[in-house]
Amino acid sequence: MLMRILRTEGIKFRRAPVWAAFLLLPVLPAVLGTGNYLANLGVLPNQWYSLWTQHTLFSSYFFLPALLGVFCSWEWYLEHSGHNMHALLSFPAPPWALCLGKLLPALGISFLSQAVTGGLFLLSGSLIGLTDPVPPELPEWLVCGALGGMAVCAVQLSLSLLLRSFAVPVALALLGSIAGLMLTAQGLGLYFPYSLLALGMRANNPSMELDIRVLVVSSLVYTLLFTLLSIRLLSGRDAPAE
Amino acid sequence: MTIIQTQELCKRYGTAMRVKELNLQVPEGSIYGFLGPNGAGKSTTLKMLLGLVRSTSGEIQLFGKQMGPRTRVEILRQVGSLIESPSYYGHLTGEENLRIVQTMRGAPAEQIDEVLQIVRLQDQKNKLAAHYSLGMKQRLGLAAALLGFPRLLILDEPTNGLDPAGIQEMRELIRSLPQRFGMTVVVSSHLLSEIDQMADTVGIIREGELVFQDTLAALHGRSRPHLALRTTDNAVARSLLEKQGLGCTEEEGHLILPLLPDHQVAALNCALAGQQLGILRLEERKKSLEDIFLELTGKAASL
Numbered sequence: 001m002l003m004r005i006l007r008t009e010g011i012k013f014r015r016a017p018v019w020a021a022f023l024l025l026p027v028l029p030a031v032l033g034t035g036n037y038l039a040n041l042g043v044l045p046n047q048w049y050s051l052w053t054q055h056t057l058f059s060s061y062f063f064l065p066a067l068l069g070v071f072c073s074w075e076w077y078l079e080h081s082g083h084n085m086h087a088l089l090s091f092p093a094p095p096w097a098l099c100l101g102k103l104l105p106a107l108g109i110s111f112l113s114q115a116v117t118g119g120l121f122l123l124s125g126s127l128i129g130l131t132d133p134v135p136p137e138l139p140e141w142l143v144c145g146a147l148g149g150m151a152v153c154a155v156q157l158s159l160s161l162l163l164r165s166f167a168v169p170v171a172l173a174l175l176g177s178i179a180g181l182m183l184t185a186q187g188l189g190l191y192f193p194y195s196l197l198a199l200g201m202r203a204n205n206p207s208m209e210l211d212i213r214v215l216v217v218s219s220l221v222y223t224l225l226f227t228l229l230s231i232r233l234l235s236g237r238d239a240p241a242e
Numbered sequence: 243m244t245i246i247q248t249q250e251l252c253k254r255y256g257t258a259m260r261v262k263e264l265n266l267q268v269p270e271g272s273i274y275g276f277l278g279p280n281g282a283g284k285s286t287t288l289k290m291l292l293g294l295v296r297s298t299s300g301e302i303q304l305f306g307k308q309m310g311p312r313t314r315v316e317i318l319r320q321v322g323s324l325i326e327s328p329s330y331y332g333h334l335t336g337e338e339n340l341r342i343v344q345t346m347r348g349a350p351a352e353q354i355d356e357v358l359q360i361v362r363l364q365d366q367k368n369k370l371a372a373h374y375s376l377g378m379k380q381r382l383g384l385a386a387a388l389l390g391f392p393r394l395l396i397l398d399e400p401t402n403g404l405d406p407a408g409i410q411e412m413r414e415l416i417r418s419l420p421q422r423f424g425m426t427v428v429v430s431s432h433l434l435s436e437i438d439q440m441a442d443t444v445g446i447i448r449e450g451e452l453v454f455q456d457t458l459a460a461l462h463g464r465s466r467p468h469l470a471l472r473t474t475d476n477a478v479a480r481s482l483l484e485k486q487g488l489g490c491t492e493e494e495g496h497l498i499l500p501l502l503p504d505h506q507v508a509a510l511n512c513a514l515a516g517q518q519l520g521i522l523r524l525e526e527r528k529k530s531l532e533d534i535f536l537e538l539t540g541k542a543a544s545l
Contacts (some may be wrong), residue, residue: 078331089293
C-alpha cells in the first residue's frame with residue numbers, strides 16, 4: 001500500500017509550482033554567502049571552512065527551513081483544497097500509510113536540498129578560486145543536515161495538516177528557526193527540532209564538536225513523535241462538514 | 243443480500259442531532275435513491291457510511307461487515323464514491339488524476355481508458371483538470387468513482403452543476419450500472435423527479451430522520467387515485483361504510499375511500515341518503531408524487 005501511495009505522491013509533484021522554490025531558495029544563500037565571504041576576506045581566513053560558515057549562515061536558519069516548510073505545506077495544501085481530503089480518506093488506505101506517504105517524499109526533499117546546497121557550495125568555491133582541498137567532512141555535514149531536516153519536515157507536516165493553511169506553517173518554520181538559533185546559543189539546540197538542521201550542518205561553526213548519536217536520536221524522536229501526531233490528526237477527526 | 247445496513251445510526255454536532263436513529267437497508271443490485279431537502283442529513287449519513295465522519299451512536303454494516311477502524315480499509319476496497327462537489331488536483335491532467343485513483347485502488351491501468359470512455363472524457367484527458375468545466379469535473383469524479391468497478395458506488399448529488407443534457411446522460415449512466423457491472427448504487431438528491439427517474443428503492447430523510455424507505459413502486463402506490471367523501475355526519479357515514487366492508491380513513495374532514503366502480507358508488511349514494519346523510523362532496527383525487535414527498539418531508543413537521 002505504501003508503495004502505491006508513494007507512486008501517487010510522485011504524480012502529485014508533477015508541475016507543482018513549489019519546484020520554483022527549489023530553484024530560488026538554495027541559490028540565494030549561496031550567492032549571499034559567497035558575496036559576504038569575498039567582502040570579509042580579512043576576517044575569514046580559512047578558505048572552504050570560512051565559505052561554509054557564510055553559506056550556512058543564511059541557508060540553515062532561513063532558506064532551508066523555508067524550503068522544507070513550503071514543500072510540506074504544499075503536500076497537505078493539495079489535499080485541503082476542494083474536497084480532496086474526502087477522496088484521500090475514502091481510499092482503502094490506513095492513515096499511517098497516508099502520513100508516511102507525505103513524510104518520505106519530504107525526507108527526499110530534505111536530502112535533495114542538502115545535495116543542492118553542497119553542490120552550490122562546491123561550485124561557489126571553485127568559481128572564486130579556492131585552492132585548499134575540499135573539506136572531507138562535507139558529506140557528513142550534509143547528511144546530518146538532512147537528518148535534522150527530517151525532524152523539521154515531520155513538525156511542518158503536522159502543522160500543515162492541522163492548520164490547513166499554506167503560508168502560516170511556513171511562517172512558523174521561520175519563527176521556529178529563530179527560536180532554534182536562540183536555543184542553540186544556550187546549548188539546548190540538540191533538544192529542539194528546528195535547531196537540528198543547522199546543528200547537523202555545523203552551520204557557522206564547522207569545527208564544532210557534535211555528538212552525532214544525540215543528533216540522530218533527537219531527529220528520529222522528533223520525527224516519530226510528530227508523525228504519530230499527524231496520524232492521530234488524520235484518523236481522529238471528522239472530515240470537515242460543509 | 244443487504245449491501246448497506248445501519249442500525250439506529252445517529253450523529254450529533256454540538257447539541258444538534260443531524261442524523262437520528264437511521265435504519266437504512268440497501269439491497270444488492272439496487273439503485274437506492276436517498277432523497278431529502280437540503281440540510282436533511284444526507285451528506286452526513288453518506289460520510290458516515292464511508293467512515294469520513296464518526297457516528298455518535300449506532301452501527302453500520304457494509305457487505306455484512308461491521309464498519310470500524312479495523313475493517314474500514316478492507317470495506318473501502320469495494321466502495322467507490324463521489325462525495326459533494328468532485329475532488330481533483332487542478333495542476334494535473336484528467337488522466338493523471340485518474341492514475342492516482344487507479345494506483346490507490348490497485349485497479350488495472352487499462353481501466354483508466356475504459357472509465358474515460360464511459361464518461362466521454364477521452365478527448366479531454368490531457369487537459370489540466372483546473373481547466374475543465376464544472377460538468378467535466380463532475381464526470382471526472384464519476385470516472386474516478388468507477389475505477390476498480392467496485393461493488394458499491396456512493397454518489398452524493400452527482401448531477402449537481404450539470405446542464406440538462408448532462409443530467410440526462412448522468413442519469414442514464416447511473417441507471418445502467420447495476421446491469422452492466424453488477425454494482426449497487428446509492429445516489430442522493432434533493433430532487434424528487436431525479437430519484438423518480440433513476441432509483442428503484444427510495445429512502446426519504448427529513449431533519450435527520452428516515453420518514454420513508456421502500457421500493458419506488460411502493461412510493462408510487464401511495465399516489466393511486468382514491469375517492470374523497472364529505473357528508474353532514476362523517477362518523478355515521480363511516481360506520482355505514484364499514485358495515486358494507488369498505489375500509490376508509492379520515493383526512494382533513496374527508497373520508498378517503500379506494501376508487502370504486504360506478505355501480506358501487508351509486509349504491510353508496512343511495513345508502514347514505516337512506517340514512518338522511520347529506521353528501522357535501524364526493525370527488526376523485528389523485529396525489530402526485532410531489533404531494534407525497536411534501537407530506538413526508540413537510541407535514542411531519544407539525545408532529
